[in-house]
Amino acid sequence: MSALLRIEKLEVVYARAITAIQGITLEAGKGEIVAVLGTNGAGKSTTLRAVSGFLGLDDARVTEGSILFKGDNLANRPPYLITKLGIVLVPERDKVFPNLSVVENLAASVPARGADRKRLEEMAFTFFPKLSELRGRTAGLLSGGERQMLALASAIVCGPELLLVDELSLGLAPVVVEDLAQRLVEIRGKLGITILLVEQNAAVALSIADRGYVLENGRVVLDGDAARLKNHPDIQEFYLGGAGERRSYRDVKQYRRSRRWYG
Amino acid sequence: MQLAINIAVLAAIYALIACGYVLIYRVSRVLNLAHGELMMLSAYLLLTTASLFSKNPLIALTAAVFLSLCVGVLVYLFLMRRMTGEMVLAAVLTTVALGVLLRGLVVLIWSAQQQNPAQALGWANYSIPVFGAGRISAAGAALIAVTTLIYAGLFLFLRFSRYGIRMRAAGQNPLLAAQRGISLHVIYALAWGLSTFTGAMAGILISLDSGLDSTMVLIGLKAFPAALVGGLDSLVGALLGALIIAAAEVLMIYYVDALLSDVVPFLVLILMLIVRPWGLFGTREELDRV
Numbered sequence: 001m002s003a004l005l006r007i008e009k010l011e012v013v014y015a016r017a018i019t020a021i022q023g024i025t026l027e028a029g030k031g032e033i034v035a036v037l038g039t040n041g042a043g044k045s046t047t048l049r050a051v052s053g054f055l056g057l058d059d060a061r062v063t064e065g066s067i068l069f070k071g072d073n074l075a076n077r078p079p080y081l082i083t084k085l086g087i088v089l090v091p092e093r094d095k096v097f098p099n100l101s102v103v104e105n106l107a108a109s110v111p112a113r114g115a116d117r118k119r120l121e122e123m124a125f126t127f128f129p130k131l132s133e134l135r136g137r138t139a140g141l142l143s144g145g146e147r148q149m150l151a152l153a154s155a156i157v158c159g160p161e162l163l164l165v166d167e168l169s170l171g172l173a174p175v176v177v178e179d180l181a182q183r184l185v186e187i188r189g190k191l192g193i194t195i196l197l198v199e200q201n202a203a204v205a206l207s208i209a210d211r212g213y214v215l216e217n218g219r220v221v222l223d224g225d226a227a228r229l230k231n232h233p234d235i236q237e238f239y240l241g242g243a244g245e246r247r248s249y250r251d252v253k254q255y256r257r258s259r260r261w262y263g
Numbered sequence: 264m265q266l267a268i269n270i271a272v273l274a275a276i277y278a279l280i281a282c283g284y285v286l287i288y289r290v291s292r293v294l295n296l297a298h299g300e301l302m303m304l305s306a307y308l309l310l311t312t313a314s315l316f317s318k319n320p321l322i323a324l325t326a327a328v329f330l331s332l333c334v335g336v337l338v339y340l341f342l343m344r345r346m347t348g349e350m351v352l353a354a355v356l357t358t359v360a361l362g363v364l365l366r367g368l369v370v371l372i373w374s375a376q377q378q379n380p381a382q383a384l385g386w387a388n389y390s391i392p393v394f395g396a397g398r399i400s401a402a403g404a405a406l407i408a409v410t411t412l413i414y415a416g417l418f419l420f421l422r423f424s425r426y427g428i429r430m431r432a433a434g435q436n437p438l439l440a441a442q443r444g445i446s447l448h449v450i451y452a453l454a455w456g457l458s459t460f461t462g463a464m465a466g467i468l469i470s471l472d473s474g475l476d477s478t479m480v481l482i483g484l485k486a487f488p489a490a491l492v493g494g495l496d497s498l499v500g501a502l503l504g505a506l507i508i509a510a511a512e513v514l515m516i517y518y519v520d521a522l523l524s525d526v527v528p529f530l531v532l533i534l535m536l537i538v539r540p541w542g543l544f545g546t547r548e549e550l551d552r553v
């Protein structure tokens with residue numbers, strides 16, 4: 001399997017002082033759904049920002065390593081050109097233009113080079129039929145779930161080969177999240193694109209992902225098949241709320257680690 | 264009747280200038296305080312093209328408008344582009360500096376004397392009777408027509424064309440716009456181009472109506488309250504603001520004293536800022552940016 005996206009020994013430093021990511025290596029093959037898990041501050045969003053070209057805004061930069069998309073290094077390219085290459089981000093918040101209608105939100109998207117806009121727009125409406133009922137509605141008046149649909153649909157119109165989804169489940173009801181997750185699987189199946197899903201909700205992410213990575217303090221601490229990760233005792237305990245000593249995440253981790261290291 | 268005509272012409276002038284402020288503010292949150300100077304520059308450019316193509320007034324006009332449009336895009340490319348991502352205040356100060364520079368340049372090149380582009384084009388600004396009761400100058404009538412056309416065009420462009428929608432999108436959330444593949448530089452350059460284009464139309468028509476010297480900047484400055492009263496990010500607001508300011512000014516001149524004319528727009532502005540600081544059609548949350 002050839003990797004569509006390959007992040008190699010990536011290191012990102014904020015404000016020339018804080019190392020947020022310390023040598024992450026991560027791969028996503030064509031047509032794969034890859035989950036990136038971790039708690040707040042683990043470096044998930046920073047990784048996404050590095051890929052989509054938005055590090056500069058937060059005074060952060062890549063100090064080492066590389067981000068290869070189809071073999072090309074992405075470092076230091078402006079965001080809109082990265083989108084045109086076929087890497088599209090669905091951000092965590094502020095994901096739609098609130099004063100534009102649903103149709104106008106879709107029209108604002110610029111398709112990647114060589115993409116067929118008309119077909120993509122039709123596709124977007126087939127994936128999210130509800131949006132075609134809401135065509136003329138102002139996006140600011142949509143519910144959270146509908147906004148997420150619109151954000152995904154607008155991203156699809158950009159004609160992505162790699163879709164980066166930041167916190168699909170944030171602030172949404174479990175039923176809605178379940179539904180959206182199934183749509184992602186459908187989108188992957190029909191368009192054959194790769195999806196990188198950054199999530200705190202491990203149960204949802206692992207239920208649709210092929211593979212997963214667990215980040216902690218800017219490092220990859222676990223990776224492998226989704227099925228294997230789901231059954232991993234650490235994941236069970238920290239992310240899926242399985243049985244175990246239920247302390248705060250850090251305590252448990254610390255405790256387990258010291259137990260592992262010192263026997 | 265004459266009063267109503269005067270109000271309509273003045274409102275058209277203010278509205279045409281104000282939409283230039285609104286266009287740039289709306290997409291980039293920058294107040295272009297050199298708008299009046301850019302407008303004046305266009306009128307002087309007409310003076311030059313008029314002497315170059317004295318036989319062909321239409322070519323002279325088109326050339327002047329085209330050159331002004333180029334100036335707008337160049338200002339963006341070489342000056343304001345570097346200001347993207349910097350503080351908005353820095354960008355606004357840059358436009359102030361640009362304004363001062365242009366004012367000096369215009370006097371250096373074309374001298375401070377009163378000029379008359381209409382004469383250079385060989386046009387007489389005759390007046391047309393309206394409904395028997397009043398009269399309107401040809402340039403005044405053209406101003407009203409052009410303003411109507413430009414506003415209609417802008418509404419259609421922003422509402423239905425893909426680039427218009429992208430302009431609105433970029434104004435709302437530049438970050439998301441970039442994520443959707445919109446090149447902000449193209450959008451900003453477009454806004455500057457459109458803004459100087461409308462400003463050029465205003466400057467050229469005003470100079471055809473009432474001659475040209477460096478006090479034209481003052482008209483640009485007086486249109487600024489019109490944009491603010493309407494709420495800086497709304498075209499409908501700019502139109503209505505222009506009407507209010509023009510009405511107040513003309514009535515004041517007629518009933519009180521002509522000397523007050525330069526003060527009235529700013530009086531209305533202050534009143535508005537006290538009562539409703541975000542303007543008639545502005546968005547409330549824009550306030551912290553002003």
